[in-house]
Amino acid sequence: MKHVFPTYTRIPIDLVQGKGTVVTAETGQEYLDFTSGIAVCNLGHCPENITNAIQNQLSRIWHTSNLYESALQDHVAELIVGAEDRLVFFCNSGTEANEAALKLARKHTGKEKIITFEKSFHGRTFGSMSATAQAKIHQGFGGLVPGFTYVPFNDIAAFRTAIDENTAAVMLEIIQGEGGVIPANAAWLLEVQQLCRKAGALLIIDEVQTGLGRTGSIYSYQHIGLDPDIFTLAKGLGNGLPIGAMVGKSELSSAFGPGSHGSTFGGNKIALAAAKEVLETIKQPAFLEEVQAKADYFRDILETKCAHLPNVTSIRGEGFLIGIEVGCRADLLVSDLMKQGLLILTAGPNVLRILPPLTVSYAEMNEAADILKTVLENQLIGSEMG
Numbered sequence: 252m253k254h255v256f257p258t259y260t261r262i263p264i265d266l267v268q269g270k271g272t273v274v275t276a277e278t279g280q281e282y283l284d285f286t287s288g289i290a291v292c293n294l295g296h297c298p299e300n301i302t303n304a305i306q307n308q309l310s311r312i313w314h315t316s317n318l319y320e321s322a323l324q325d326h327v328a329e330l331i332v333g334a335e336d337r338l339v340f341f342c343n344s345g346t347e348a349n350e351a352a353l354k355l356a357r358k359h360t361g362k363e364k365i366i367t368f369e370k371s372f373h374g375r376t377f378g379s380m381s382a383t384a385q386a387k388i389h390q391g392f393g394g395l396v397p398g399f400t401y402v403p404f405n406d407i408a409a410f411r412t413a414i415d416e417n418t419a420a421v422m423l424e425i426i427q428g429e430g431g432v433i434p435a436n437a438a439w440l441l442e443v444q445q446l447c448r449k450a451g452a453l454l455i456i457d458e459v460q461t462g463l464g465r466t467g468s469i470y471s472y473q474h475i476g477l478d479p480d481i482f483t484l485a486k487g488l489g490n491g492l493p494i495g496a497m498v499g500k501s502e503l504s505s506a507f508g509p510g511s512h513g514s515t516f517g518g519n520k521i522a523l524a525a526a527k528e529v530l531e532t533i534k535q536p537a538f539l540e541e542v543q544a545k546a547d548y549f550r551d552i553l554e555t556k557c558a559h560l561p562n563v564t565s566i567r568g569e570g571f572l573i574g575i576e577v578g579c580r581a582d583l584l585v586s587d588l589m590k591q592g593l594l595i596l597t598a599g600p601n602v603l604r605i606l607p608p609l610t611v612s613y614a615e616m617n618e619a620a621d622i623l624k625t626v627l628e629n630q631l632i633g634s635e636m637g
């Protein structure tokens with residue numbers, strides 16, 4: 252690509268069509284997409300109900316300013332919050348949702364200090380990049396937003412030392428996705444929440460990658476029984492159309508009054524038409540039951556076929572957010588898997604990250620597990636870490 256900033260290391264295929272789990276490159280080559288566009292196309296590529304909803308909205312009106320009422324925004328917000336006493340701010344991406352969360356937390360508490368965790372990933376704008384505790388993401392960009400403190404993940408002693416009455420908020424992922432598919436410990440999370448309450452700090456959960464059915468429940472904090480003050484969504488919310496949401500308890504509303512924050516495109520009607528369909532689909536109890544059953548099945552076959560292989564150090568994650576830690580370069584494995592017709596991701600140098608659409612079929616899971624087994628068995632020579 253000659254005319255685009257080289258901010259990504261791009262894999263040399265151009266995907267021009269997709270249906271369900273299958274994507275087709277411009278060469279005509281088909282692949283099983285176990286990336287879902289990085290946890291975005293959770294209901295597969297071009298699902299009929301979402302395509303129809305978008306087309307229907309396209310023929311009516313595309314965009315109206317946030318200076319006007321929007322029944323569609325209110326309806327989608329209601330689908331997001333369910334029976335809980337929460338409010339939604341719509342934006343266009345995960346980084347923007349997190350930016351809104353950080354701003355709301357500071358404004359509501361009147362405090363500045365924000366605690367985040369090593370290996371976290373929260374986005375690329377100055378605020379969300381400053382929240383991201385990874386030196387490689389900060390490199391070269393000069394001074395970060397002041398007030399962030401980074402603490403080791405899953406370490407309660409370190410957290411206890413860090414949190415104090417000056418802390419505005421604590422932001423975390425239930426499973427660190429980009430950081431290597433690292434699940435938070437449930438007991439640690441509950442204690443973090445308790446210490447937040449004691450210190451008068453808000454608990455912000457970044458559900459951008461884990462949310463919307465990806466880990467088997469609508470939001471992954473529900474597995475643990477947490478009650479975050481704020482959580483953030485993006486990725487799967489529009490199944491590929493750009494939309495993000497920051498969801499906070501209603502008691503925070505006075506800090507986000509008129510003029511406090513905004514977005515021209517946030518709550519765009521086309522993106523919302525998609526989000527409405529996504530939410531109505533995943534909120535059907537039978538849908539999530541099936542996701543959980545399929546995810547359990549996939550985990551079992553991965554354990555059976557791959558866990559014993561010499562290259563495999565561990566298999567971890569929850570639902571359809573799965574990491575396989577390997578003793579060799581994960582990027583080389585990804586390239587070999589692609590040659591066999593399977594697209595998956597990495598999360599750091601030695602973790603394969605597997606994110607199939609939640610609508611994946613049993614036959615597709617079997618096929619993917621067989622390809623993974625074959626490639627993991629054969630990728631020993633020439634791919635050692637180094």
Ligand SMILES: Cc1ncc(COP(=O)(O)O)c(C=O)c1O
Binds near residue numbers: 349372375457460485
């Ligand atoms: C947990 C988490 N938060 C935030 C982001 C940033 O989202 P976006 O790329 O939509 O800005 C990501 C993206 O990978 C993410 O995984």
